[in-house]
Amino acid sequence: MEIPKQYDPKQAEQHHYERWEKQGCFAPEINRDENAPPFCIVIPPPNVTGSLHMGHALQHTMMDVITRYKRMCGYRTLWLPGMDHAGISTQLMVTRELKKEGVSRYDLGREKFIERVWKWKKESGGQITKQMRREGVSVDWSREKFTMDEDLSNAVREVFVRLYEEGKIYRGNRIVNWCPNDQTVLSDLEVEKIPQAGKLYYLRYPAKNGGGSVTVATTRPETMLGDTAVAVNPADERYRELLGQTLLLPLTDREIRVVADEFVDPEFGTGAVKVTPAHDPNDYDMGVRHNLEQVVVIDSHAKMTEAAGAEFVGLDRYKARTKVVEKFEELGLLEKVVDYEFSISKCERCKTVIEPLISTQWFLRMDELRDDALKLLAERKLPQFVPEVPYEKVYSNWLENLRDWTISRQLWWGHQIPAWYTPDGEVFVARTEEEAKAKAGTDDLTQDSDVLDTWFSSQLWPFSTMGWPEKTKDLDTFYPTSVLMTGRDIIFLWVSRMVMMGLKFVGSEPFADVFVTGTILDAQGQRMSKTKMNGIDPLEVFEKYGVDATRLKLASVGSTDIRWSDKQVESYRNFANKIWNAARFCMMNSGSAAVDPKSLTSSPELALHDRWILSRLNKTARDVREALASYGFHEAVQTLYHFFWDDFCDWYIELTKTDVSAEADSPQRSAARTRLLSVLEQALRLLHPFMPYLTEELWLRLPGIGSQLLHPAYQSAEPTIMLAWYPEASAALIDETVEWEMQAVIDLISRVRNIRSEMNIKPGEPISLLVGAPDEKLRTVFSANENQIRRLARASEISVSERLEAPKASARAVLVGGAEVAIPLAGLIDFGQERQRLNKEKEKLAAEATKLEAQLANPQFAERAPAEKVNEVRERIADIAQRSAQLDQTIANLE
């Protein structure tokens, strides 16, 4: 038999994926059952510029586990892959490439630039799709989509036009987040607030009449050049007289009013606020309320405009700040400067400080869409978040406070806005240029040069990828999808928007469940990030420990944040090797036996350990299915790990060795071999969604595998474990009595081993066992399993009787049900040591008894606790009393 002693993950990872893909195992069409229920996941499309990181590996593992599981359960399964065109990232990447050639995108022009991006995409984009194949993800590559594909772009235009026609999309002149570096507007979600140490400047503005003045506090003195008012709280007594008065704005010849506004907090600063409607979102709102002029003093490159005055025009905003402060000081109008920590808005991508600017952009009105999403959650509890706490609240709170969304971007790479202008500025929104021309009645049109926010197309992903707005078969079959699995960072950016769009355009929710994964942190508990360089490359982990071991680790992460540790992957690598060697044993001892699921039915003639492993196997299938039904990945992994290692390897293989490796051929021997192989085969199926490569590698080697093991929906497919029927628990095979009996045997063996170890009896030293069991049933169990006990406890002989009669020079232990075991140790026993060992045991019992007795002594306990609990405590006390008595006896006998 030529099976290596160590599992080689790389070898197994080499060929199966290609075979699966070629044979169409990933496509839903492999399922020939017309009535098969659908199961569908759409992948959160990674950026075309991206490469695989731990977050992907984590999410992909969980999606793959569920997908493979559902497929094995006979669902018509689709996991749809694809990529996002990632507007800004991609444009920056290509721009950088061009820069190396000494060319700017403007030199190239829009059309050539976009051609260049496509060329880049074709040649070096989408690295991630190759890396994903290594992960073993069972996505249907034949349906792979890209947000800039022709059909997805159609969907984008369709949605845009319909929303425009309904008045939800509008063009407006508003204050927006502007990135002076990327030269584009950004949505609120693409801006991050970073706390920063700064200064608060107190500036004095003289009043026009009389010698008075007002002091305002600001973090941005340079914006004072654009001030058009000072605001105070109407309830603020201090400024009552000032209301309606006129101030002389220093450094300018402008006169500004003092207005009253509730927004102003009298407690902060001086209680008077300078108002710069053109350069601050709050001031903008105040400006609207008080009909204030908007004086633009900073331009799109964050330089001062002409309106800032001759002295300042052309200055960078920070240079202007210094200069403004200097001037105020010269004029004696700078009251003070204090240290002040505040949050500053930065561009999420390039970290440039955002400049709030007034600009004409396209917006999407969110109120109705938002209300529908909230209604869906309130009335039908969709989507169902897992874990529900805290994500359901996070999601609904955000929706409740939602503002209109700035959807235009001043980029070239993306979906160009389907709006055309006549020379005199009239706008026509249409699906195509032809349609626009027809509407406008002229050919002289110019298309809006902006593109849409990348998320505008991603929000359509669950249905645009399935052919919407056409009524396709996929859409009919797979929408709404089953579950969305993602990290918590895009609940707002993506999840909520998909819900709103799904409701709006398909009329139903895009997915039933949203499973939110945890975050993998580095060993110090910090988030992995490119800038910190603390990321762990999943491909390196695959290389070192194998894909399956890594997947098992990732699957067990679930939804909590976790610090990365190679150690855990290593232990799953060991587990993989354990599985390999268990299978190796089964196959080396299989002879002419073959896998046969029919051998997995119980009958009273079967030995205890056989009935036991069937019970354990079925319980495992039940528990794993239950765990996966509620996305309990961690629990599923633990259940499988312990079933395979503890139950199957440590006990069952050991217990069945005599049967399986008997010298002489017999019906019993071949039945035992068939059973062993079949239990293994079932275990491999249970493990397959988590460890696809290892299980396939082994499964294909098992004797007797074939199409007959596949789920009926896949009967015509080539044999592969990924299409085998996922084991289903049979309640009839779960037998608590059998498990209890087996546990008694296991306990006996463990107690004997414990004595051996504590008494320093060499493993080779022959011992004999005397077992006393007043309970007849227990005696039967022990007697029936004499051979097993002898072998596993390494005893040369064993005798079971009603009452224990053993020589004084024996080591003893008390077992369940009043049973006892004694090991005669004439000449070997150290009485002192044995007494010590027994006393230690007695102390343990005594401590437990004290606790229980105190509980029982409490009259309230007997009165109020359920009778069942009270009885349980009584029984335990009785059991402990019996054991203690036996121990006392044993200790006394030692003398």
Added chain:
RNA sequence: AGGCGCGUAGCUCAGGGGUAGAGCACUACCUUGACACGGUAGGGGUCUGGGGUUCAAAUCCCCACGCGCCUACCA
């Protein structure tokens, strides 16, 4: 400023009103015919602290401390 989560063995983490768990690490023994990436047996925890509810709290509630995360228009 609000909201949320976390604090359990040396480490990384499960669990969660009724006997405190796993893996790794540690100790001792074992090259036993599947596997030393292994086997057997052990040691190790006032479940952050303090109150409360309850017959019973690691678990539920409140407070404190520590650590994270998210949201926010306080100049």
